[in-house]
Amino acid sequence: MIQFNFQSIPDLAGQRLILGFDGQTLNAELKHLITEYRTGGIILFRPNIDSADQLRRLCMDARKYALDQGLPDLFVAVDQEGGQVARLRNPFTEFPGNPHMRTLEDARQFARITASELSDMGINMNMAPVMDVAPPDVDSIMKDRVFTGDADRVSQLGTTVIQGLQEGGIMAVAKHFPGIGRTVKDSHFFLPELDAELSDLKQTDLVPFDAAKKAQVSGIMLSHILYPRLDPHWQASLSKRIAYDLLRTDMGYQGLVMTDDLDMKAISHDMDTCIYRIMTAQIDMALVCHAGPNIAEARDAAMRYLEKDRELYESGRICVRRILAAKETFLV
Template sequence: MTQFDFKSLSDLAGQRLIFGFEGQSLNSELKYLIKEYRVGGIILFRSNIESADQLRRLCMNARKYALDQGLPNLFVAVDQEGGQVARLRKPFTEFPGNPHIKTIDDAREFARITASELSDMGINMNMAPVMDVAPPDVDSIMKDRVFSGGANRVSRLGTAVIQGLQKGGVMAVAKHFPGIGRTLKDSHFFLPELNAELSDLKQTDLVPFEAAKKAQVSGIMLSHILYPKLDPDWQASLSKTIAYDLLRQDMEYQGLVMTDDLDMKAISHDMDTCIHRILIAQIDMALVCHAGPNITEAREAMMRYLEKDGELFESGCACVKRILAAKERFLV
């Protein structure tokens, strides 16, 4: 990994992308993404998983292929929260989800078993835990995915999961910054708004993310929610004000910052605009989770903007340094 020339344009762009793909093996599509697009990571869904043996072969073969192409080891990510969002089902352990995690011991047990099962498959990144706070008087879209209770309880349980996953060699990604627990609409289908003042967010929604930072969480995922009092023009996943000014500068978070899936309906902008905004906001990694033209458009836009804008190129080098540091720490 130390010999990786991350200043080459293709590699600089590719390492900042996590893509989904179709199939259950190291097929021609996946080889193309790794070899030609130089991707930093892939993300798995249920359609990619048939059995434990098949999944292990897929992950190990993909990671080896990346190394054979002169790339750093590959992020292999999955959403394994438990409950309704769990890509790995039986024979893997099926947990009922965050609302059923009541104690620190519960959180540690979930994290220990999940980390063991994921790492045994060759998966090294879990898009969990959810660190959103859902007030009891709000019919939150997240009510079936959050830890129950207020910000302090979410912080305690969430950091126990973070520490347990990472102790087991799996990177944890806290989501969905700066908090979507009070939203009523699903960003898979709509662009929700949370019209909260920053002072209000600091008292509730941001508390678990501050705790996650102190627990040295590997990554934080940005929401696709619009927060008009913070940025009236751009949702968090495309907002320099939220991703850079608030998270990176004010909160001094030094780990990886990544978008939620740019294929979701909350993103109505074209991929060129999305990538430009991501680069301006110095967001480390962009997720495009489904096979299709958006993958090619994202990579081409990333290449184009890095080539023509010296400032974006330089800040991009800093992003890739963070990515490589995370890979050095967790991917062996």
């Protein structure tokens, strides 16, 4: 059983963050994120990776350092979808990506090999699979990253990947809820909108996420897309209506819920507002994927709201219990 001080505001705030960093070793910056910010996890990108030996040492050193500080083990996350979004390249197995995954055996092979390679590096969370549905008549921003086919086919291939990753000890994170396959703008640079009724989403976009829930996917990532028929004011990653009312209450999902990267251009709000919205929506974890002032601002805002708002403090404890339960299952 993971030991955790639920009275500690810094620990409660830190466990709800997954943070990026510069460097390829357990350097002073990474130590600071662990010791001072008490981060629940880290996320890796290409600049963090030089070789298999270096990557394994980085992941193992960071996880051991967190444990040595009396903290829970770290989530170590990466985006390893295959194709254009694969942080680990040669000598790791390079898959062509979801559009080229034609059979369930393709999906099983991808998941089995990917889980083995990630686990060997000390990585324990894959921000995959993409569960978005891209209709053939839409020039989807996701067309090079989605499984080909309708919602049922996406569900079949995606849940096969989820099961294979998790059987191999790697937490799978389905994305990007409630679905961005019909959007044509890139949320890295813009705030896209999807003006669809909930009834329409339930027939298409939400089908794979319901299947992922039934497959006991470890995590679901929220998109940065605005769905004005669901919430006219806030994109999914900041929306209580979408993250709590729809995903948690209506669909009954009980695993981890996390934002996409809060450094993306679709997020135009200040970090204080973002963290308040995330905590109000009972979103478990916020991703801040690049070194910079947003990391400190996110952590400071989380601390401030936990200290002054009893309701956010109590709901925050529930979120951290979910985080620790996932760590108990996959990391211990």
